[in-house]
Amino acid sequence: MRRSPDAREAPYSYRSDPNVPPFPDDQPIIVFDGECKFCSGWVRFALRHDRSGRYRFLPAQSPLGAALYQHYGLDPTDYETNILIRDGRALFKAEGSLQMIAGLGFPWSLINLARVFPRPLLDRAYDLIASNRFRWFGRRESCFVPDAGVRARFLA
Template structure:
């Protein structure tokens, strides 16, 4: 099963992360969806997750949910060989990794801004977004 990346669709930082993943996922395995979208909301409901909580990047892979820093590290596995050293961050205890993640998540709108509407994917990558 291809990884599904659910992200905050109005967050400028999150949209930048999606653009990064689109560029570096050479095998084009990842699929994307905004947490606020109908598809994102349906997946949150399916997995029993809060439907109004947009503080965490979520990755669904092999019917498992990855949140926060675990989600980010799971995505690194999908990228090319040059990104594999990032996996070493798994040795950092999850509470420490997630504390840094939470700090960025809490301040992302202030530091990076937010959009009025969810991002519209470019036509050449639209097939990689949930319908």
């Protein structure tokens, strides 16, 4: 049975899931669709504005990315949501995106003002963008490849 991406946590930690290879999770990790131009653009934006080097990145198309998608009951071939992994927990859809942006610090933390809107409404807006992202922004021919200066911040 497929779990909803709204779930806060899997029934057990990815750390004890034998199908998820061990990986460094001492910093927040953004799992993203590396073939989506919109998602890759978000990663470039985050790299440019993450002055403290807080985030690490992981393309969903990598073996580790696929294992995490499967662990959380998501389709490992249809990347309907980015995943923010922080402190051993995964956040999805609007909640994950809001926290990713807020984590960049001021002025980006002002995104927290969007929390006045009900979460189901924010998730519907997220779903609208996610389901149209290829039509509106396009698809990359190959997975996003970081340049040498930031490659160490990518797990795959």
